[in-house]
Amino acid sequence: GQQVMQIPQYQHVQEGEDFTTYCNSSTTLSNIQWYKQRPGGHPVFLIQLVKSGEVKKQKRLTFQFGEAKKNSSLHITATQTTDVGTYFCAGRSNTGKLIFGQGTTLQVKP
Amino acid sequence: KAGVTQTPRYLIKTRGQQVTLSCSPISGHRSVSWYQQTPGQGLQFLFEYFSETQRNKGNFPGRFSGRQFSNSRSEMNVSTLELGDSALYLCASSLVSQQDVSGNTIYFGEGSWLTVV
Numbered sequence: 001g002q003q004v005m006q007i008p009q010y011q012h013v014q015e016g017e018d019f020t021t022y023c024n025s026s027t028t029l030s031n032i033q034w035y036k037q038r039p040g041g042h043p044v045f046l047i048q049l050v051k052s053g054e055v056k057k058q059k060r061l062t063f064q065f066g067e068a069k070k071n072s073s074l075h076i077t078a079t080q081t082t083d084v085g086t087y088f089c090a091g092r093s094n095t096g097k098l099i100f101g102q103g104t105t106l107q108v109k110p
Numbered sequence: 111k112a113g114v115t116q117t118p119r120y121l122i123k124t125r126g127q128q129v130t131l132s133c134s135p136i137s138g139h140r141s142v143s144w145y146q147q148t149p150g151q152g153l154q155f156l157f158e159y160f161s162e163t164q165r166n167k168g169n170f171p172g173r174f175s176g177r178q179f180s181n182s183r184s185e186m187n188v189s190t191l192e193l194g195d196s197a198l199y200l201c202a203s204s205l206v207s208q209q210d211v212s213g214n215t216i217y218f219g220e221g222s223w224l225t226v227v
Contacts, residue, residue: 001169031210042200043153045216088153096166096209098155 002027004091006101014109019076021104023089031092032065032072037103038085046074079108112137114203114219122225128189131222135182135203139217141165142184143208144176145200147221153200159184160207188224196226 003026013019023032031050035043047056049065049072056063062075072091076083086103093099115134123129135142144156155168159178176186182203188195198221205214 033211033216042218042220043202044218045202045211048211050210050212090153090155092209097168098166098208100153100155102152 002091002093002097002099004089004099004101006089006104008104009102010105010107012107012109013079015081016078019079019083019106020073021087021089021106022071022073023091023101024071025091025099027070027093029069029091030094030096032069033090033092033098034063034072034074035088035090036085037088041085043088076106079106081108081110084108114201114217116199116201116219116222118222119220120223120225122227123191124227125191125193127191128187129191129224130185130187131199131201131224133184133186133201133203133219135184135201136217139203139205140182141204141207142178142182143202143216144184144186145202146170147198147200148196156186156199158208165207165209191226193226196224198223 006023033048034046037043052069053067054065060077064073086105088103089101117132141160143158146154157167157176158165162178173189178184200221202216202218204216
């Protein structure tokens with residue numbers, strides 16, 4: 001069945017360093033969504049990407065959707081302690097099913 | 111405005127019982143989706159309802175069902191509970207169908223913690 005692999009599982013960075021998490025789907029996606037979940041909190045929707053090769057920015061966060069619509073990445077520039085949490089991607093198949101990646105947990109050392 | 115409200119927040123059930131969870135979306139939102147979150151399986155999509163119609167369904171057995179009422183409030187039901195159903199059940203609402211939110215936002219509730227013993 002459809003799978004969405006997300007790497008790395010964990011990432012520890014020093015405050016000010018950059019961070020990137022990657023998602024790869026076994027099938028072509030109609031869109032991909034990104035979420036952030038703080039420890040003990042509920043997921044917070046960040047963005048949806050729809051178009052092949054799409055790049056969107058939200059302040060220090062840059063989201064990309066691959067040309068083949070099978071992979072995506074989230075890049076954070078100059079991490080801050082407020083960026084701590086788990087980042088999930090969720091790929092939507094052409095049949096409408098939504099499959100989540102396993103998430104990347106980011107720790108930021110001040 | 112009030113956020114997404116889920117009730118109950120915590121509950122304990124016995125194997126074999128059934129449970130109904132409720133979700134009240136943000137006023138005006140017509141889409142409600144349900145998710146299961148466990149340490150082992152992570153986040154998994156259960157189903158989405160939009161204007162009382164099920165739009166999408168995840169890969170869960172038929173014991174998991176849901177519905178949406180005319181006021182957009184939604185319920186999900188799990189019958190014949192198993193130990194593995196212990197999880198945080200999350201509900202999310204949005205103005206448009208979550209299949210393609212296109213510039214809109216999805217809002218999550220705090221979740222319902224279900225423990226099956």
